[in-house]
Amino acid sequence: MVTSPSIRLRRGRVPSGQYRLTSPNGSLTGYGEGDFIRLRDEQGSVWSGTACRQPDDSIRYMFRDQGGRHASGVSDGNGIMLRDETGRCWRGIVD
Secondary structure (H helix, E strand, O other), X not given: XXXXXXXXXXXXXXXXXXXXXXXOOEEEEXXXXXXXXXXXXXXXXXXXXXXXXXXXXXXXXXXXXXXXXEEEEEEXXXXXXXXXXXXXXXXXXXX
């Protein structure tokens, strides 16, 4: 069976939409279009990031804010978990 290129593209895409992540100390909210995402935290810092689909169909996220801090995480399709360099964690979803 031959798969058309458009079907492969749709399966490999990263979900777009509204991101809502929370931690005990605050939240990250924002919007993602394809593999580019921009979030804002409770202090007003903007986190710019990318998403990359992995061979096991999970999605790997990498973010950096204007102060040089970074956070990374993964999504298995049920939710997202991010962790920054200090160990702070956010959990959430894409609507």
